Amino acid sequence: MEIPYTVTARPDTGLWNAKVGIWLFLASEVMLFGGLFSAYVFLRLDAAPGDWPHGLLNVPVGTMNTAVLIASSVTVVLAWAALKMRQFTRYRIYMAITILCGVIFLVVKLAYEWPDKFKHFGVKIREDRLEKYEEYLGNKHASEKGLAPRRDISGHLHNQEALQDANVHEYEVQLDQINAAPTDPQSDRPHFWPLPRSEKIAHIEKEDVELATMFLPKHNTFFATYFTITGLHGAHVLGGVLVFCYMMLPASTRIYRRNPEHLANRVEVAGLFWHFVDLVWIFVFPLFYLL
Amino acid sequence: MDESHHDMVAVDPHAAPDEHGAHNVAKHVRKYLFIGAVLVTFTAITVWLSYVDFGTQKANVLVAMAVATFKAGLVAAIFMHLSNEKKLIYRILVFTAFFVLGLFFLTYLAWYDPVVR
Numbered sequence: 001m002e003i004p005y006t007v008t009a010r011p012d013t014g015l016w017n018a019k020v021g022i023w024l025f026l027a028s029e030v031m032l033f034g035g036l037f038s039a040y041v042f043l044r045l046d047a048a049p050g051d052w053p054h055g056l057l058n059v060p061v062g063t064m065n066t067a068v069l070i071a072s073s074v075t076v077v078l079a080w081a082a083l084k085m086r087q088f089t090r091y092r093i094y095m096a097i098t099i100l101c102g103v104i105f106l107v108v109k110l111a112y113e114w115p116d117k118f119k120h121f122g123v124k125i126r127e128d129r130l131e132k133y134e135e136y137l138g139n140k141h142a143s144e145k146g147l148a149p150r151r152d153i154s155g156h157l158h159n160q161e162a163l164q165d166a167n168v169h170e171y172e173v174q175l176d177q178i179n180a181a182p183t184d185p186q187s188d189r190p191h192f193w194p195l196p197r198s199e200k201i202a203h204i205e206k207e208d209v210e211l212a213t214m215f216l217p218k219h220n221t222f223f224a225t226y227f228t229i230t231g232l233h234g235a236h237v238l239g240g241v242l243v244f245c246y247m248m249l250p251a252s253t254r255i256y257r258r259n260p261e262h263l264a265n266r267v268e269v270a271g272l273f274w275h276f277v278d279l280v281w282i283f284v285f286p287l288f289y290l291l
Numbered sequence: 292m293d294e295s296h297h298d299m300v301a302v303d304p305h306a307a308p309d310e311h312g313a314h315n316v317a318k319h320v321r322k323y324l325f326i327g328a329v330l331v332t333f334t335a336i337t338v339w340l341s342y343v344d345f346g347t348q349k350a351n352v353l354v355a356m357a358v359a360t361f362k363a364g365l366v367a368a369i370f371m372h373l374s375n376e377k378k379l380i381y382r383i384l385v386f387t388a389f390f391v392l393g394l395f396f397l398t399y400l401a402w403y404d405p406v407v408r
Binding site: 014038041067192272276291 | 317337338351362363367370371378380383387390394397401
């Protein structure tokens, strides 16, 4: 059976069907991401003062990935334009660049940004033991400035076995700059280029700790929302890449040969989805990386 | 311009008419490139603005969201062709806007305290 109105407009709507379909789908997507962003707002407004971490993500890498996604949005619309002008070779080049950009984005996310967090260790000190770790927390200095006490100590965990072995009683942590020199305003300020880890090592007793995990979703609310939203967004990028790959296959060439407008419309619809994914990232990037 | 003749794929010349017109599309290509450059520039501006102290954290959030909304508007208007679309699409989006704003209004209500404030 031939699906009607894939190329010509339906008389009553004035649109070919897939266009109406994708916009209805995107409307539901707005609510999906809207719900998650709403949850983000809830959780962030409700966070205790000083409990929402800043500067934990790599800003240059995130900025680069944002630019990559914008570039792919440009190339997908150029691919569509090439089809409209019946330049099939050019269409394939733009499509290939779009796929490449999507893959770069995913590789950076899944092979660098996320694993980098999974390798990072952090503890939350029990409220009644904060004094003991004052040299890493700098809370006297913080209270003079009217800031809420800091409870987090993070860095590279030297003795990984401490996570599982109950006979190991302390964590050996090579400290992040912020804990190595907590009163130095230099280490406090958010940085564009991430500060290198210090050489300083801290021994933190397990019984002084309320929570000790790698930087996973369960580590804190920030990471829970970060992994959820960027994970769902990443799944969308993957979905888009797969659809674009299909549009490079011989099956799509045959559609072009039969009726180039049909393929152009398919690319337009997939492109609309892709632009939406770009649009979501435009909000994700400042909310998690910058603010 | 006449690149199609060099392409390996032959096209049925009687295929459905091109509603946008190849000529129109060619004119738009430069606009797409320009908008892409604007978006990258404003990404850099957002990053820069996040290191400027606007007094309170709330002010910084507002500034960043304003820039993001502007960028999202460009993507929607130009790349997604919303600046020139059929009525039905706008009708769908009016509903979307209504419900998503309603959702965020609920979020706002959860935070707003009419007695203390």
